[in-house]
Amino acid sequence: MLIKQIAFGYEFESTHLYEDDSARLLLSEHARETNASLKWGPYRPNLYMGIRPRGLPQSFLSGLMWYNVDSYSAIQKTRHSCEQSDEMSGYGWETYDTRDGGRQVMHDTTHKVDITTEFVKDGASWGLRVKGKPTQPDVNTAVVFYFGTEGLSESHLATKFSDLGYLQDTAYGGFINDLGKFDLTVTRGPASNQGPPDGNSVATAQLGDRIHARSLTVDPATLWKAKEYYMKITQDRIEQIQRMITSRDQLPIPSQLFNLNDDGGQGNLHFVQRNFMGEFQFDILFNGQSETPLTSAKVTHLLESAMSSFDNRYSEVFAPSAPYNTAEHIAFGKALISNVMGGIGYFHGSSLVDRSEGAYDDEEEENFWLNRGPPEITETEPLNLFSGVPSRPFFPRGFYWDEGFHLIPTLKWDPDLGLEILKSWFKLTDDEGWIAREQILGHEARSKVPQEFQTQIPTFANPPTLIIALEAFVEQVESSSTESKHGMPVGDDMPQQFINFPEFSPRTAYLRSPALARAAVKSMYPTLKLHYNWFRRTQSADIKAWHDPNVARPMSWTEGYRWRGRTPNHCLTSGLDDYPRALPPHPAEMHVDLLAWMGSMTRSMIKIGSFVGAPVSEIKRYKDILTGIQGNLEDLHWSEEAGLYCDLGWNAAQETRTHECHEGYVSLIPFMVGLVPSDRVGSIVKKIRDPDGLWSNHGIRSLSLRDSVFGTDENYWRGSVWIHMNYMILTALENYYDDPDIDSDVRSLMSDTYQKLRVNIVDTVFKEWQETGFAFEQYEQATGKGKGVKHFLGWTSLTTMIMNMPERLN
Template sequence: MLKISGWIWYLALLGLISTAWTIKYEAMDETDPDLDDRFEKANEKSLLWGPYRPNLYLGIRSRLPESLIAGLVWFRADDYSSVGDARHQCDSRDDMETFGWMDYDPRAGGSESIEDTKMGLSLKADFVKTGGGENWGLRVQGTAKDKNAITSLVFYAGTEGKDNALIIRSEKDTPELVHGHEVSFFGYSESLGGPFLLNVTEGRKSRHPKHGVLKDKALDPSKTHHVSLIVPDDNLWKAKDIFFVLLKENMNSIHDVEELKTIPPQEILQLKNPGLNDGNLHLVQKTFKGNFEIVVTFNMMETDDQITVDNFSSRKDSALKRLREKFNRKFQLERPFNKGKYITFAKEILSQLMGGIGYFYGDQLVDRLTNLDEVNTQLDGKPEGPHNLFSCVPSRTFFPRGFYWDEGFQLMPILQYDSDLALDIIKSWFSLIDGSGWIAREQILGEEARSGVPDEFVVQNPNIANPPTMMMIFSQLLHLANHREQFVPTDDFADKFTLNWDGGDGDDTLGDVHLTNPDVLNSYAADIYPKLQLHYEWFRSTQRGDTLGRRCKNLEEIYRWKGRDEDHCLPSGLDDYPRCSADTAELDVDLLSWMGVMTRSMAAIAKLLDETEDAELYSQRLGDIKANLEDLHWSSENQTYCDVTVNDDEEDIFECHLGYVSLMPFVHRLISPDSPHLIHILNDIRNPEKLWTDYGIRSLSKQDEYFHEGEDYWRGHIWVNMNYLILDALYYYGKRPNSTPEVKSLTNEIYTKLRENVVENVYREYRRTGYAWEQYNEETGEGQRTKNFLGWTSLVVLMMKMPESLV
């Protein structure tokens, strides 16, 4: 790689940039008369930057494959043992008291709180963006419990791609020591649209450790250190590891262990340039005594609305005020959760969910050859891609990647807050569809994502499905659209695509454009409809069950999960829930129910697009699915819906395990409101010896032989996503005019108590532990398994918005 010294490179780039930026700027300045295109451009800009590296406590990047990524590392520098616990990647072993975005909107920014007990440190990070979305600022304030504690921060920034560059502008006293405490960078990114400035500075009240006679002046902890080096694009995410390699060089330079004991750690744990030339990764280290503050600003040079240290606070205050007002407007909580403490709780849960939205880019490992008809098949993946995905993550600590079956649940609260954002995420997911209609159930894109996943889960297979939860979003969206006042666009409609979170006078149009403008919604539906059709037919062809002379309304509408093993049915999402033997011709009632959800949504979208023949076909198939649920899966003996398998004579027999699987026809509202089966289902739900607890509905009946046996993942404990679906179904059946009086009475009783039980328990555990949890203990209500699991646990916010009772 050709090296050009600092200012020569800077001047050379200016000559290159002046032409490139003019072309880019003029192209962007052209007004496209098409409404959809104008909305798309404004939407992209408003979502361009964010903390889109959710696996990190603080990681900033754009929604572009090759641009700039940034992050923060911190550690106690007054103790050699603490440096091994340096913070960077969200890790449950860090034992944070709590962390997460307490206020956050992806279009505006927000505030993250981190209580780092081991480090004796409270961190507050504020992230803001300009109204146009091109510029951003990050402020990190640290409060040390010990006023003499010495904390070191390493901010890093790297550029990806051969058409991007980043060079330091600040003067340096030595190859590693910056003159003063402000570090300024000049950069250029073709994908971002031109030149930019990146500045790193510190608060006026920040203090640095004093020192005596230094062994090496290059290791002065009172100075700001900077080192740059050339790193392959796919290794930029290893910035923390690279920093430690450089620190190790300092340690190795001291051969006498006794001498090392006499040197304060902060005078060794500093960046030193071992003779490296400027490259695409820059590390900036600042070491503080007691409390501290740093501010990072990123500004495109050709923009007028720039973020500075001086205007940062006012922008942050304005953004927080506006997003809190928006939350209160969108989430008018119902009794008894319309009080201050619950409103704050709901806002924090939603903010943390959206603070887990990430942008991922890279290849994935896919096995397209292995036959899944054999139990315990080993997959051998080959790289495919690269692909990119904009997605929520279930947990920033344990599941920091996209999960197909989680995403539909995660998008439900977001749909209520910012429907345009929810649809943008869905569009990103369906951009991953392959020629057959398959979307991988786990999106493990690139080496950074693979580094945190056990080997047995990395490889994906195009015959393995997952519950199509995102199809539920379309039904909810159309319901919301039908109940919103339509917006009539004016000539200056494009100008209103601005949030002006920094205190301007613009309209908060972005976020509801699809709901308020039928043309934009229809255009979105028309664009995604062919992909949905392909995906739908992929489900029907790859997951179809064996007929074996079975009798039902339509033998084309019978299904089984492909790719399960003897102990787990990972494709179903309910991993260890009891099933029949894996090598039999089973039919799975939960998959048939999910196909009902999918078919119902396809019919609604076809109707929206005036695809009359398609709508009629999907409606017919939905009727067949409902009939097959009764013909094949209802067990009169057990009075519940069950999976079906075969005996030694190849005759159908029921495999019944009362719990979430058997409730699927109910939670997806595929049972007629006047069905006599409903009262049996309701009685099972309300029975404390079966499914009912004081904290929510059990995943498996207390009377089942597999209750709390084995791995005990989906074998008894409480999951919020299924409890939300149960509540939603109770609301539906309790409001139907043709439900019997007995059903209406019991649904109201269950609904009222269940809503209160689940919300109160999740709230109580959040206040007790500082976290939302993956699941909740059915005996004690305590959160367990993965903590900092916002994912579908965030559905508790929608429960709080539901009415207190059905009467």
């Protein structure tokens, strides 16, 4: 039997997974419910608000813009895409669930207004409520909503045209391939809405509080440039008016000058503009093919339901432990998890890959970083990705190793959603097993990336956090105790009411039916093996060729690894860009962090392979590899002199490998992933607690204060505190605490370290959030001030998980 089910726009294909029709029906029901609940969303996270469907790249996209109209210059700072330079005192989702919707607030300092967007879904329909509350009296605000239709589609204005704008709700209708017929309405909103005063009108000026609409026909591939089109037609209008007047004094006031010229509404890109004085509210209602149309009243009801559901689920899933069970911390935690969910996007487009001979260089020659040769950049076929993003303004795209950390809270909140994201990522695997570490898909994504960083190289890796996240999913399924009650029945007599069982939601279906989860993971398993083998092949180190015969042989001649893509100043592929490494780079070097990641990845393959019933010989192979990794970690990378796990560099004068020791995250990663033997844990925890080394009042430093390059040059991974790495240290302390081979004094130190570190991390992130309205990429080790990218709600959102951890170890 072959089951082929389209889910989320991606093919799910397996052979002989089920032998009865009942199971097939359950799988089909899950796919249908999943697709319906995740079809629409703010899946353009690079925008303050941009809605599109998932899995349908050539269909529909939309966006929201706003600016102040009390001056002629404010339009130059029109809000549309999230930008680091925008003067905001915080923005983001306060409450958001990917399946239901929620509320987002943007505190715009420049335009003196707080903009709230509330998004909800109702089957094939959705509603967006836009509200504005000025922060000063008598503020006038222009708000522009646009949408575009792509592919085989047709859209048009259905409201009667007026020379003075539209006095009633403004409606559009049309048809979009794969979505069917639709109508979209921009409502006038409540009677309390007020337009700006008429001011110094001229013959062509528009009256206040009218809806203005303009439609264009543009190249569908450029619909994402809607702001540029809007600015162009606004400029054209200004020039038209200027030709009609004799002096600047006759110019209409800004709220009239910048209005759209209304037209008949034909095209594939449609703008709707509202100008308001003071507070305002209106709705955008998209009605797809459904029996009952979505109305403003129903939007209100759905919002109330979504907020209540979110609060209940947060209390169930992320209830914080003391001292973080206060109202302020709970609101903070809700915002963090909401921004993880609200940062999920759907991306489509080609990627740029260097296919030159140099891109496949195995880096076995000295000075390899200087001898790559000219690139041969090719454009791939269009790819799809459903993924979170590290930062909406700065990194609005998929990052391989970031996503593994994003999935930690995602899997806890919505396990089925987490698996769909993992499926999407692993579908990017090429025939060799490679997944590009940055997914810069299409022209819109590339517009946010400097040209020198756009091209991906097919021998470059990243820490393999995605497979580790999949292992976490498997552990969730295995630890679920509901299989006996809600598990998948077998046989042909499964009652119809089970298929519609009210608790069989697409959010937790895999936990309630481990057989279904096993089938889904089994379908992914061949790709996982291909990817795992690619890692071992392309990132391997030649242990034997550079081994000093005067030194004892290691446990394994095969289990040594080094990051490809090294330069003297950077090892971008490691994720720890400027962390100090051996100089100069050399083909003999070996990287302890990569060996540890490979150990963790191999342990994940053991767990996943066992879960899906892989052959015993295959599991044995993984176990043998893991044994070799653990042995070489001790034989090759432990420095007794430094008391650290260290990289190996090449000493040209002595023609031998030597330890390159830099106390910090690289030396701690073996501990973080749980590969350190019990008798080393005490010495490592003591180094973590050393205030002259790694310990700070704001978290564990990325590099020791004593290191000669601490805080130098870029100072990116040379001392700052990073939340995801501190989260890993906390979980390692938690896991090792239960090790019976660790003596009581060490356990006492671990407990104290855990409790103090948890408080230091949460207090640092929370304080900056309160003072600035933002979470940051990293935090200054001495002051706790945010550093690097702001509005970094990727792995910094692990603070939610930390608040949920036990207050102390006992």
